[in-house]
Amino acid sequence: MKQKRKQRFFHKPLSEKKNIVSLKGESAHYLTRVLRLKSGQNLILFDGSGAEWDGQIIHATKHKVDVELLSKCLPKTESALEITLLQSISRSQRMDFVMQKATELGVKKIIPVISQNTVVRLNESNLKNKIAHWKKIIISAAEQSGRVKLPTIIKPIPFSEELLNEYKSPGSYFLDTTGDSGFSSKKISKTTIVVGPEGGFTVDEKQIAIDTGYKVVKTGPRLLRTETAPIMAISILQYLYGDFSN
Numbered sequence: 001m002k003q004k005r006k007q008r009f010f011h012k013p014l015s016e017k018k019n020i021v022s023l024k025g026e027s028a029h030y031l032t033r034v035l036r037l038k039s040g041q042n043l044i045l046f047d048g049s050g051a052e053w054d055g056q057i058i059h060a061t062k063h064k065v066d067v068e069l070l071s072k073c074l075p076k077t078e079s080a081l082e083i084t085l086l087q088s089i090s091r092s093q094r095m096d097f098v099m100q101k102a103t104e105l106g107v108k109k110i111i112p113v114i115s116q117n118t119v120v121r122l123n124e125s126n127l128k129n130k131i132a133h134w135k136k137i138i139i140s141a142a143e144q145s146g147r148v149k150l151p152t153i154i155k156p157i158p159f160s161e162e163l164l165n166e167y168k169s170p171g172s173y174f175l176d177t178t179g180d181s182g183f184s185s186k187k188i189s190k191t192t193i194v195v196g197p198e199g200g201f202t203v204d205e206k207q208i209a210i211d212t213g214y215k216v217v218k219t220g221p222r223l224l225r226t227e228t229a230p231i232m233a234i235s236i237l238q239y240l241y242g243d244f245s246n
Contacts, residue, residue: 006054007035007043008143010150014047016072020058021045023065032062043067046142048150050074077146079106081242082190084167085230088115088197089122089156094227098195099134101227103141103151105234106242110138111167112156117199122156131155159205164212167192171241174209175229176201179218188241195230 009027023031031037039057045067046052051074055067085107087098095112102110112134114122122130134153142150157163164172171184171191177200194209201209210216219229238244 007031007037008052008146009043009045010048010139010143011045012047014045014049014051014053014069016069019069021055021067021069023067024063028060028065029062031057031065032060037065042070045069046148048142048148050078050148052148075146075148078149079108079238079242080189081106081238082109082169083107083234083237083242084109084111084169084190084192085234086111086113086163086167086192086194087230088113088159088195088201088226089118089120090197090226091120094198094225095120095134096137097227098230099137099153100141101231102234103138103147104145105231106147106238107151107234108149109152109154109167110134111154111163113159113163113194114156115159115197115205116202118197119199127155159208161208161212164194164209164214168213171237172212172214173217173233174201174206174214175219175233176206176216177218177223178206179216181215181217183217183236183240184215185240191237191241193230193233193237195226195233198226 011021039060042056044052045055051072053069054071055069058068059066085102089112138150169190169192171188174194
């Protein structure tokens, strides 16, 4: 009989000096009321440091679950290719989808970008909640996919030459329907992808990318949605330079 996969939970911080930790709030509710795990059952905890721990539930209520840390290991689930995704902010579900899939595909940094055609407008009153919402999606995707490090996500930044220069890497790609470049055949360890909003980038934004040294890559003969383009590009880059190739 196939062994049932252990459930994974994020909990920060974890330490070998403290062998019992407590999961509270939503994690405790999900563990006891949805998964219906009980005392004596095993799970996996990780804290984003690169390590994970086998653990055993020693006490469980709907408000708090105490877990004993049993053994520590260092799974090789993080890609050697450092991918930075500069993603123009899109409408709620589309942006959530990008956050989830980029995490599953091994992206190291996600930079939400406000470009000229961005239709979503964030203000100080909803920005904090939006970032917290994205972080929850990232954690959930990391729990599901087996990652032991969380992608870095920062406060949304306006599109600019300074932004592109800050995150420029040996392989820097600007996705656009008018592109005429391809992905480099040269082996690289760091790469940056820039993806536009639903309405695409403007001519001026494309020129800024060219002037900054980004290769403008066409995403094929079909027009891709803003949430599809990064998945396509990340998958190709992981195959060419990362851990998708054998």
